[in-house]
Amino acid sequence: MPVMESQKPKIIVIGAGPVGLSLGLGLARNGFRVQVVEAGSDPRTRAGPRPARSTALMPLSQETLARLGVWERVADKGAPLHKLRLIDDQADRWTNPVIEVFSAKEITSTPFGHNVINADLVDALLERAAEWGEAALELLFDAPVTGWAPGQVTLGDGLVLEADLILDAAGRRSPVPELAGISLQDYRPDQIALVCQIEHSIDHEGISTEFHRHEGPLTTVPMPATAADQPQSAIVWVHRPARAEELRALDDKAFARALQSALRGVLGEITSLRARGGFEVGTQVAERFDGPQLALLGETAHVMPPIGAQGLNTSLADVAVLLSLLDHPSRLQDPDMLRSYSARRRGDVITRLTATHFLNQAIQSHRFGLDHARRGALKSLGWLRPMRHGLMRAGMRPFGVG
Numbered sequence: 001m002p003v004m005e006s007q008k009p010k011i012i013v014i015g016a017g018p019v020g021l022s023l024g025l026g027l028a029r030n031g032f033r034v035q036v037v038e039a040g041s042d043p044r045t046r047a048g049p050r051p052a053r054s055t056a057l058m059p060l061s062q063e064t065l066a067r068l069g070v071w072e073r074v075a076d077k078g079a080p081l082h083k084l085r086l087i088d089d090q091a092d093r094w095t096n097p098v099i100e101v102f103s104a105k106e107i108t109s110t111p112f113g114h115n116v117i118n119a120d121l122v123d124a125l126l127e128r129a130a131e132w133g134e135a136a137l138e139l140l141f142d143a144p145v146t147g148w149a150p151g152q153v154t155l156g157d158g159l160v161l162e163a164d165l166i167l168d169a170a171g172r173r174s175p176v177p178e179l180a181g182i183s184l185q186d187y188r189p190d191q192i193a194l195v196c197q198i199e200h201s202i203d204h205e206g207i208s209t210e211f212h213r214h215e216g217p218l219t220t221v222p223m224p225a226t227a228a229d230q231p232q233s234a235i236v237w238v239h240r241p242a243r244a245e246e247l248r249a250l251d252d253k254a255f256a257r258a259l260q261s262a263l264r265g266v267l268g269e270i271t272s273l274r275a276r277g278g279f280e281v282g283t284q285v286a287e288r289f290d291g292p293q294l295a296l297l298g299e300t301a302h303v304m305p306p307i308g309a310q311g312l313n314t315s316l317a318d319v320a321v322l323l324s325l326l327d328h329p330s331r332l333q334d335p336d337m338l339r340s341y342s343a344r345r346r347g348d349v350i351t352r353l354t355a356t357h358f359l360n361q362a363i364q365s366h367r368f369g370l371d372h373a374r375r376g377a378l379k380s381l382g383w384l385r386p387m388r389h390g391l392m393r394a395g396m397r398p399f400g401v402g
Helices: 018-029 059-067 071-077 118-132 241-249 252-262 311-325 329-333 337-364 368-380 385-396
Strands: 010-014 033-037 054-057 079-081 083-088 098-103 113-117 137-140 145-149 152-155 160-162 165-168 184-187 192-200 207-212 218-223 232-239 270-280 283-286 294-296
Touching (some): 010 018, 018 059, 018 118, 054 311, 059 113, 079 218, 118 137, 232 252, 311 337
Parallel strands (some): 010 033, 010 165, 165 294
Antiparallel strands (some): 054 113, 145 152, 152 160, 184 283, 207 218
16 A cells, blocks of 8 residues: 555654755665755745856766756756866975876776866756655745754744654754754864866867866866856865965956966967855865754865865765665665764775865975975876776775775
């Protein structure tokens, strides 16, 4: 006898970004009643320009979205990343930059990832959610969460919602961790990331380039060509705060000149620049990712640095693991389920944060010995194939997932 929707276990997901919507879709597919609550307005009804931010989605993220019936709706809108070019660009008059190119073909028949506009991904997730119907997957917008207790949340208008499990994917400003007594550990390296999108004269050829410099990395990520077939890329340019403010103060023309010089001609002339912004570089990680009838996901649990496309990919790995543990409503009765999720995901996150921290420290170091060790390590990856390919695979797939 089929189970009526009202009799199915209910889960509340906080946050209707890519993480929360992916989680909601997966849980509905696994047989739960799902209610997604979002503090912001419905993006389908918002006026003004669409957000331009993009994310390079790695194979695991693509697999997760494919299982939800979403990836095929956005795959053709993304730009494939076939190669990663690392440039240790801290040369002086005695040394030249060290350049190493990693090709996805060395270890797989598919690209490293596809760079997709986040707004396109959210549109596809909302489209897929509408196909489930509100009985299985209900979306509530303009519904900020202001209170939490095990099995319930309080919204800004005072409405109390109850569920068998609360999953918080609202992001770094969520009040839930503090209300649940879960502490957050912060690290801020005194850097600002400047972001923008550019059109340029030389085709990127599906190559993402990362320059390593003492002030911080400069990264280019391929984007799909414009309607006029003009190559374009997303930029993340990390600097110390003083220099970042100097660059922020420049008009678009002067900023484009400075950026073009920093890119050493790899993309040719910058013909157009848009979507300038910036944010403080920092990391944050919760002491644990679970609580009573509660799990933290995405940037509620961990904020990753803007290096190596770790942010949304790490968050979608949270989704993949939790959906595998909640593959049937009966799994809610497993007392170890949430602890297992926390242990598996926090271990991967800590490993990645530690590796990124040491890489960032090595990049910023002015010590002669460390400079040479870093450059030597990059050169050695050209001939130490097992280590090279192991690092490439680790970058494409989180530990403990799949």
